[in-house]
Amino acid sequence: MTIAVDLPEAPSAAAVGPDPLPVISRIVGVGTAVAGTPISQRELLDAMDVADPRVRSVFLNSAIERRHLTLPPADEHGRRAPEPQGDLLRKHASLAVRMGAEALEACLKDCGASLADVRYLCCVTSTGFLTPGISALLIRELGLDRHCGRADIVGMGCNAGLNALNAVAGWSAAHPGELAVVLCTEACSAAYALDGTMRTAVVNSLFGDGAAALALRSGDDEAGGPGTPGGPRVLKFASLIVTDAFDAMRYDWDGDLGRFSFFLDPEIPYVVGAHAETVVDRLLAGTGLRRADIAHWLVHSGGKKVIDAVVINLGLTRYDVRHTTGVLRDHGNVSSGSFLFSYERLAAEGVVRPGEYGVLMTMGPGSTLETALVRW
Structure with missing residues (x-):
């Protein structure tokens, strides 16, 4: 659930409310x-x-x-x-x-x-x-x-x-x-x-x-990096592999070039977008949360069309993916670490409030979508 009232800088645990799921671990630095x-x-x-x-x-x-x-x-x-x-x-x-x-x-x-x-x-x-x-x-x-x-x-x-x-x-x-x-x-x-x-x-x-x-x-609720109130707790993960699009992203040997070569199918943005709802709904299942309750979205900077497809299919705003697009603008796609570049920017921004939820999302070969639910 989203806390819609103004909170003091250091709210009590009762003011924030309990986690809907057991905490797996906690992010303390980036x-x-x-x-x-x-x-x-x-x-x-x-x-x-x-x-x-x-x-x-x-x-x-x-x-x-x-x-x-x-x-x-x-x-x-x-x-x-x-x-x-x-x-x-x-x-x-x-x-x-x-x-x-x-x-x-x-x-x-x-x-x-x-x-x-x-x-x-x-x-x-x-x-x-x-x-x-x-x-x-x-x-x-x-x-x-x-x-x-x-x-x-x-x-x-x-x-x-x-x-x-x-x-x-x-x-x-x-x-x-x-x-x-x-x-x-x-x-x-x-x-x-x-x-x-x-x-x-x-x-x-x-x-x-x-x-x-x-x-x-884990087991240390006081530890956390600057810009995050204690660092977000990691609550849950959900995955989805789209086997029908198994070869749409691949890195394999090119005999003509005599080296490995990466391939991206032009349809990849649409594959990712079409399955984004499925994996996010699975992530939120059993938590009592809806997509509207997620305050922060940290999506892989996979490319302009990929980001657009995720935004459209999940009903996000451009503000929701501001760090995703900012990392793409300044660094391009840095592969597996892209979403962490976005997380670092969110942490430095200082806008996160205790009790807010976030979803981390990455996508890649397989075609695969991975997600995580966190709470500050």
Whole structure:
């Protein structure tokens, strides 16, 4: 239910009311990082020497102003040659670890913790493959406790940040008082194909490099990051996989290019929009809440058409998705961590009031929609 009256700055528990569901865990901090050079869409088209008016239109009508990217170096003629898969994997390793370390340290600073406090680290990426994984590399790079629990979620795509949050919230609930971290680090520059085709133009017009970390702790209601009154409690998750659109988003081997290549079906926005109501209704089922009771919506910045489809099908306002569109404008789609960039902006905005509910939503290959219900 939505509290419609003005509340004092520090309301009592009775004034806010009880949670409709048991609390799984609590978000206590967030941090983000980017790498590479900020570049506008027009500058990127010029850097890649794209003259095709159809391709240029895709870039310039994307609702993206700039992104952070690490492009291949230009030759003496100013041209940028496609990078072989081996070079892209090395780029992914370098960028993902560097951005991940910065985002993790920013997150720990936000919640007043140190590297020594981290007891569980779950790393998410879909823009490269490493063995050992990013979690092991970060433990070595930053000097985290060698006994720190860890997991790596690889290849799930843009929805994977919420899949990780689900798993880490469960670990946190089983280990009260101990600090757990979800870290999404996506070097999208390492998944670029510079071949000038319309297929790759859609991908190249959209994704940017970025990392985001979220800290959780259970059994500690006083902990929280700045801008959030105690940090939101994680209450519930709901998922939906649209198996009829299984191949609509995929990252697979392109034999002609001799490398992996990402594919986005033009129908994806409509697939996501058509199923958004189903997964949100499942999330709210049994809680006594309606969509109108949700004060804050943090939706994956999947692209202009995807955001529009979610807004229309859920009956949201442009204000509801202001941070989603703002992150898309300033960073592009940073894959699994996009919704955490939006959460960071909401936390900094300082408009959240105790007792308000929020829905987190991501979508990705499968085609999959993931959601979480939180309460401040």
